[in-house]
Amino acid sequence: MTRQQILDLYFLDARHKLIEIAAFLDRVERAEGKDDFRLKSFRAALAKLDDKKKNRAKEVLMIFSDLTTKPIGKATGKGAVGAWQKIK
């Protein structure tokens, strides 16, 4: 597909998602309290969007990922939260 065709197919959808992200950040910042590790990762991922590299989706996924290499001692829960937090 040409760039024009891709824009025709996906621009409105991407615009909608971008505004949702903007509104999410406004919502978070209006709320009282502190940021947590998820928002820190989120902001780091946002910075990747303006990168000139062509693999932004992969780069964003890497930012949210656990980059350690050894198995953990014991699984204390079953769920994932979307961003990795280093256990101190």
Added chain:
Amino acid sequence: MRYIEPHAHMVSRTTDDYERMALAGCEAVCEPAFWAGFDRSSPAGFFDYFSQLTEHEPKRAAKFGLKHFCWLCINSKEAEDVKLAEEVIALIPKFLKRPNVLGIGEIGLNKNSRNELRVLEMQVELAAKFNQLILVHTPHLEDKLKGTKLILDVLKNDKRIQPGRVIIDHVEEHTVEMVLNCGMWAGMTLYPETKCTPARAIDILETYGSENIWMNSACDWGVSDPLAVPKTALEMKKRGHLASAVEKIIFQNPKKFLRQSKNFKLGI
């Protein structure tokens, strides 16, 4: 358009979903063993589940002209209890003789713990011993990258395991390349909120090619869509993919991999 749904948890779906899938062109559905949303209290719970997958569910699918196949294992979410896992794994060999069983799956990791890894190794051993295909679940979200690497290490280190007889499921942009580079198959799961959207799955196809890769809905009791595969096929057409290219991804590729099991017969 005809398609194969290579990963769907139909025990969690209604009979209406079988009908909708059949109307959309589904010819066969393959159901890996998974977590019920709660921990089973004993091996007897797994015995009943394996019976459901090999006896009851094929009959439910057949009412709509669908072939039903399954994979057997203890899933990684219940693998922290190694003793329970050992007892469940001991049940599996007798079920491998059932005519709709394709192999061992979906085994893998969830939180990347030592016990999960131990149970994964036990089930890889089971697959090797009985010469079974392997379907692997990779962890969710932040745990996926690390878990995929740990899983690939286990599989690569066992020289009895032929890479072309293993499918690593739930790949995304940061894991697909390492899977394909190992000679294993890659599965893309189409979810509304996590894993791949249709648009991203097609991006991956356009970037990494259409060899040794399939798409599935992995529909279960959570947020998921049993028609995700045909909907993505439609999006492929919007993106200008030829009908033959679409058929390769949604029908020919899963057929090619699954036919490595003698039990996979479409009757066409």
